[in-house]
Amino acid sequence: MKKKLTLGLFGFGCVGQGLYRVLQETKGLQTEIRRICILNPEKSRSLPAELFTTSREALLDDPEIDVIVELINDPDKALDIVRGAVNRGKDVVTANKRMLAEHLDEILALQKATGRSILYEAAVCGSIPIIRNLEEYYDNDSLSRIEGIFNGSTNYILTRIDEERLSFDEALKAAQDLGFAELDPSLDVEGFDPTFKLSILIAHAFGKRIPPEDILRIGIGKLSPSDLSYARKNNLKIKLVAGAYSTGETITALVAPKFVRDNHALFPIRNEFNAVVVEGSFAEEQLFVGKGAGGNPTGAAVLSDIAALRYGYRYEYRKWQENTKDVSSEPIIEVSVGFENPNLVSFEDFIAFYGGERVGKMNRMWGSVSWQTLRLWAETNGISVVLSPEALPAVRTRLTIAEQALV
């Protein structure tokens, strides 16, 4: 039953080195890294030179290698590596969330066609075993909500801003210095990274395919000082929340900053920690918290996948429905919108419908708005959008008059 595994590793950055350390210190796993494929042969490495190669084929064509561990940045190259591996009869462990989110249909098809296993726990919320739990434990419960903080870097930034009153740029710099931030900060700050993760989780939680581009995405780059002081004054925290909400028929999926009350499960999640709330009809609300980044936590997730391959583990995607793309067509969302420029819209008109207040130079409105409006506002200068504490999507058939005037 237990196999001795020989690994071929692509990439030797933070997670690759973490995996190497974790493997070194884990007794009795009978697993060795045979070869590491890297991009830059000039970089000095902590391991013997003969372990490294720049040749893909040196790993993919090595019959001794059972498992390809793919930990590189480039999603296109990653997909090619995965294809090459399973087509040569090797199992795969990958942490490439972007590649997975954008090509999940192919990832499923590849596993079906080749009979190989592609595992990717490390791609979503680092050390939190969320995919495994959705696959194994919640496969019978009909879930209504999956919601969380999926990006450690932005949560770290928001925590430092809140607790130490750092400016956005100071906090971003601190996150980068600690190695939490992606190489391209817009992946974090503009919310791309959590949309990739949410797209992957939706497949396991609800069995539906919602590609990242169909997820409403609002980053934290436009949060205003007024939003922050409003949160402080009202004992709210601003979190970049990724959420998918099911009505049974359709899913609404969005990533956006949200005011969170102190009785919300995500309120106490600080710094680089990630958290996932799973709500089922019977199990009710479950919360998982852990480190979402860092070499060791992510390396540990990769290792758990490798260990599971020794027992022939594969995802079953038991909830999967072919050819569904049931994004709710017109959800409406409770939001708070801050307008620095009071002339941008007719605030007096709007407030009659939605309620709101003027705080200094900032006009703040509360109300339910449509998806389209939200998307437009999110892209408009001088408007910052933060979801209300109660924000849950609902479906509505038409816009109110005030909204139509704004769109």
Add this chain to the structure above:
Amino acid sequence: MKKKLTLGLFGFGCVGQGLYRVLQETKGLQTEIRRICILNPEKSRSLPAELFTTSREALLDDPEIDVIVELINDPDKALDIVRGAVNRGKDVVTANKRMLAEHLDEILALQKATGRSILYEAAVCGSIPIIRNLEEYYDNDSLSRIEGIFNGSTNYILTRIDEERLSFDEALKAAQDLGFAELDPSLDVEGFDPTFKLSILIAHAFGKRIPPEDILRIGIGKLSPSDLSYARKNNLKIKLVAGAYSTGETITALVAPKFVRDNHALFPIRNEFNAVVVEGSFAEEQLFVGKGAGGNPTGAAVLSDIAALRYGYRYEYRKWQENTKDVSSEPIIEVSVGFENPNLVSFEDFIAFYGGERVGKMNRMWGSVSWQTLRLWAETNGISVVLSPEALPAVRTRLTIAEQALV
């Protein structure tokens, strides 16, 4: 691979009825309850009378029944049912924490001897999938700590006392009215229930056998108003914390009230929620939160075990070491001790060693004391013991002079 399962159910209380509801509403599981064995045939039931029997054998000897689901209170009868079931080739799902904690050696031996599977996720922290995660996900990481709130009833009581200033008796009554409390309240209040759960988790987390009677147990029944007001003044919460701490060689295991700071993962866990912190060398700190009691959450956990049996799932106990009982022989623990009666010990002598303060009629001391001392104090009238926020066990070779005077 997927089997159609026929269930025989023992017990039709809160969890049994929850399971029935959950099964009714879960589509596509192909699982039916064939017969329910109950103690009291006179009680009126919501289901047709022919479903019920008072005969054990009507279930155990029915060749159509594949799985026995055991949800009764009596641990001795439960063990007999489990023995009868596996010896007749049936798999078992049980939620009887006391039976499991007291007879875990036999539970393992029965599975080995008969090849049947005994699953018990619902026995520990209701809806939280902690056993499955320890079995499947953390089987390679060497864990240093498992710590949590394993008893919803006492957490509910402590929350109501803290937030609404209820008296202990009022809060206990409220918990009982909501059905959170065990039939025998001392199982909760005196900390027996969490010691059973901790003993079970230790087997899966560390592979060691520590029976409940070897776990230091201090309940919440002796908490004093002084402890509560001290907590409030210092922004601490008092939680009944169950913890097992590994040095790699030995385990220290205890259940005791503890002052918890606002940066501790257990601080925000309110009402009847349970929580488990798992700390691994690589995955670092992981937190799981969910409802620990109630028909639906616990029923959902039972259902997840039943669903797993359709795929032939069994616990592997991969970390299990035969014949170990490595309880740390003399741990010392950081505590705060409140003495209502200042003459009970020589407070002035003690304070010179440990530090402390007088608050009203209460003398409060902070310091590290030995296991034996703690156990003695926990049993002495007029002394309330609460662990310090930093309380982590360490091993020490001999007592200080002040402690010797006290013992």
